[in-house]
Amino acid sequence: MKDWAELARTVVAGASAIDIGILGHRAPVARHATDGTGALLFSLEEVAPECAHLVRPGQRGPLVDASASDVSSVPHRERVRGRVELTGRAQVMPGPVCEELLDHLGLDEGQPVGRLVPDTITLEWSVECRATRPALVDVAVADYVAAEVDPLAGWQDGWITHLDGTHREDLRRLVEREVQPVATVRPVLADADGLVLREYVGTCRRDIRVDFPGRVGCGCEAQAALKSLLSVTARG
Incomplete structure (x- = not known):
């Protein structure tokens, strides 16, 4: 059973x-x-430059909807692995906003940072989906807030690109007994x-999971x- 809330948090964090x-x-x-709650932080001026000044810290902001897409770095026929739709009220983060966040968002001190606290969360996910259409899941807000982000988020795409370019035959050996001889993996x-x-x-595709010996906590x-x-595979 997938942890849909963790998956939604991971898609938004590493979109x-x-x-x-x-x-x-x-x-x-x-x-x-x-x-830490999964709220989405962004530059208000980037989204709505003519309206950003209308939203004040501490006041109830306008309704916002956001779409976060998770796209594979490896060029597949269908590269979008998943998408999360968030809706909720926009807030302006009260100052002072930490310098690291401002630098990350490309903002100067005093420019407004929007904070979307979602009221509804919908996840669409296509990896390991056996149906012809992606799985569509409504994620409870409480579960979303409590969930963790997968520890490989933001790192794994660079890694699988490296594996695809340099170690594709090694990966194939992991599933050699499960795939057809003519298959591309x-x-x-x-x-x-x-x-x-x-x-x-x-034109057919199938996703095969290869489990690690245990859950990992970082790229190393x-x-x-x-x-x-x-x-283990090399030893037969």
Whole structure:
């Protein structure tokens, strides 16, 4: 059983693309962040420059909807792994805002940082989905707030790109007995529990999970876990 709340938190935290609708404006944001509750932090002026001055710290803000997309760094036929839709009220973070956050968002001191605290969360997820359509899940706000972000979020895409470019045959050996001889096998996702490899045979595809020996907590542990799996495979 998937932890949908953790998956939603992970998609939002490490989203490849985010666009936000507020006060009749809709725009993509170049940078974003999340806080410990999963609230989405962004530059208000980037989304709605003509309206940002209307929202004051501490006041009830306008309704906001945001879409966060998780796109695989490995070029698959369908690269979007998942999408999270958030709706809620916009707030302006009261000052002082920490310098690290301002730098990350590309803002100067005094420029407003928007904070979207979601009232509704919907997750669409296509990896390891056996149905013809992606799974569509409504995530409870309390579960979303309590969930953790997967420890490989933000790192795993660089890793699977490296694995795809340099170690594709090694990955294939992990699932050699499960895939067809004519199949192409490429990584699509890595998380704390393992790797997901995508098998292509003609126009058909299938996702196969390769579990790590145990749940990992960082990239170094993930690399060590994969090395262990490959060592076992090499011994037959």
